[in-house]
Amino acid sequence: MREVCFIIAGEQILGIYVGSRLAIPDSRDRWQVIWKHRKKITEIAHTHPGGLLRFSETDLTTMEAVESGIGRRLAWSIVTSDGYLFQSGARIKVRLEDPWWLESLRELSFGSGPEMTNAERIATSSHVVNSAEPTPTCHGIVKRRRIHSSFSALRED
Numbered sequence: 001m002r003e004v005c006f007i008i009a010g011e012q013i014l015g016i017y018v019g020s021r022l023a024i025p026d027s028r029d030r031w032q033v034i035w036k037h038r039k040k041i042t043e044i045a046h047t048h049p050g051g052l053l054r055f056s057e058t059d060l061t062t063m064e065a066v067e068s069g070i071g072r073r074l075a076w077s078i079v080t081s082d083g084y085l086f087q088s089g090a091r092i093k094v095r096l097e098d099p100w101w102l103e104s105l106r107e108l109s110f111g112s113g114p115e116m117t118n119a120e121r122i123a124t125s126s127h128v129v130n131s132a133e134p135t136p137t138c139h140g141i142v143k144r145r146r147i148h149s150s151f152s153a154l155r156e157d
């Protein structure tokens with residue numbers, strides 16, 4: 001298990017960040033992706049491998065910082081192995097249907113096998129940017145890997 005974060009714009013996943021069981025490293029790169037796509041990002045989702053189905057203090061601080069940075073509200077999701085929490089416009093909401101990316105996010109985060117197996121499998125068939133530099137995301141500092149995945153086309157514009 002590992003924490004995984006998706007930056008989503010409608011039908012596209014703009015960025016995938018894979019962390020450790022406890023956290024995803026922060027990165028300048030991640031912030032740059034958010035900033036570059038600030039007008040079209042619809043949602044930022046991440047997993048809690050530990051199963052906590054609520055936004056942590058760190059999450060709330062990060063959400064506030066991101067929204068204030070880009071000047072608008074976003075939708076945010078927390079995904080656990082069997083739970084899903086969605087917040088939009090400062091309110092926790094219930095989604096009647098699972099979003100299209102939910103299964104992929106769970107597979108990456110909770111899929112069986114040794115650490116990084118799923119990410120590496122995807123990495124072999126997609127464009128991957130690796131950086132030794134510690135990077136910004138949801139929580140602490142650990143190993144990081146950014147995948148512009150084969151899940152959906154990444155459109156640089």
Ligand SMILES: [Zn+2]
Pocket residue numbers: 046047048055056059138
């Ligand atoms: Zn979190």
